[in-house]
Amino acid sequence: MVKLEYEDTFVKVAGILGDDDYIRVARALLNNPDATDEEIASATGLKINKVRKVLYDLFERGLIVGIKDKDPKKGWFMYRWKIQHDQVEVFLNKQRSVILRKLRERLDYERSHTFYWCGTPTCKKYIFEEAIELFFVCPECGNPLKEDSNKDLIAALEWKINQIEQENIKNSERKNSL
Amino acid sequence: MPRDSKEEDLISMVYKLVLESGDGGILQSELWKKLSLTSRDGSRIATRLEKRKLIKRDKVLEDGRWTYRLKPLVVPLSIESIADAPCITCPLYYKCYEDGAVSPRTCTKIEGWVVTEYQRATSVSTVSAGEINEAG
Numbered sequence: 222m223v224k225l226e227y228e229d230t231f232v233k234v235a236g237i238l239g240d241d242d243y244i245r246v247a248r249a250l251l252n253n254p255d256a257t258d259e260e261i262a263s264a265t266g267l268k269i270n271k272v273r274k275v276l277y278d279l280f281e282r283g284l285i286v287g288i289k290d291k292d293p294k295k296g297w298f299m300y301r302w303k304i305q306h307d308q309v310e311v312f313l314n315k316q317r318s319v320i321l322r323k324l325r326e327r328l329d330y331e332r333s334h335t336f337y338w339c340g341t342p343t344c345k346k347y348i349f350e351e352a353i354e355l356f357f358v359c360p361e362c363g364n365p366l367k368e369d370s371n372k373d374l375i376a377a378l379e380w381k382i383n384q385i386e387q388e389n390i391k392n393s394e395r396k397n398s399l
Numbered sequence: 400m401p402r403d404s405k406e407e408d409l410i411s412m413v414y415k416l417v418l419e420s421g422d423g424g425i426l427q428s429e430l431w432k433k434l435s436l437t438s439r440d441g442s443r444i445a446t447r448l449e450k451r452k453l454i455k456r457d458k459v460l461e462d463g464r465w466t467y468r469l470k471p472l473v474v475p476l477s478i479e480s481i482a483d484a485p486c487i488t489c490p491l492y493y494k495c496y497e498d499g500a501v502s503p504r505t506c507t508k509i510e511g512w513v514v515t516e517y518q519r520a521t522s523v524s525t526v527s528a529g530e531i532n533e534a535g
Binding site: 374 | 412
């Protein structure tokens with residue numbers, strides 16, 4: 222991910238959703254609220270179809286809204302795009318809680334099972350009950366299934382859960398600081 | 400005209416210094432000295448940040464001269480802990496649940512992400528501790 226520590230939160234979110242083009246579109250929207258597709262394309266130097274692809278993705282995620290407007294010169298309809306600043310935080314909170322739920326679920330699963338693996342990187346790991354049914358032989362490569370320690374994965378999951386929770390606390394404090 | 404990344408880096412740097420200055424803000428002239436910017440370039444960047452509603456510029460009289468004090472308006476949220484999470488852009492996002500065909504219990508992407516970041520964090524702290532020991 223591109224380094225976006227000191228950027229508006231909307232630009233940061235755009236950066237995690239897509240490539241550099243997302244960041245450029247997000248910055249253009251920040252510089253010019255109510256911009257049209259064409260205005261964003263000219264400000265970023267990106268092709269119009271690429272700009273529209275990014276805008277529709279941001280729109281589907283509820284991060285921007287499109288307001289229908291009529292071009293006074295040409296007479297056709299166009300959309301003016303606006304950032305939904307209040308929705309950016311809602312989006313982030315939702316993602317954070319979904320990811321935390323998944324990580325906690327994985328941690329519970331890893332803590333409550335013993336895993337067996339043949340050691341081949343492309344082969345899957347089996348829990349004890351599955352390994353018994355397979356007579357401790359890997360069905361993919363035929364190598365014996367041996368107990369595989371998941372100590373490192375458990376440590377990594379605990380660390381990541383704590384990191385996300387701490388960031389949550391830090392963000393609440395930052396918000397109250399201004 | 401497309402703005403280059405150098406200018407965006409400068410904008411980020413100015414915003415960082417304004418944020419670090421806290422509630423009191425920082426004088427525009429001080430900021431330009433720190434970053435070795437001309438007042439013309441500096442003012443352009445400050446105006447851009449003001450337009451983005453990230454900072455405000457208060458006109459103040461300092462040593463008999465009018466200048467601006469830059470103050471932060473918005474503190475950006477930190478998102479580094481989930482920035483590279485595979486779930487946010489996963490095409491199977493809505494099919495992934497406890498007993499689903501795709502499940503966080505067996506997802507190799509989640510495992511890869513968490514382990515890589517953990518290893519990176521622990522190796523950084525090990526290197527720093529080593530450097531401290533060497534220096535000591």
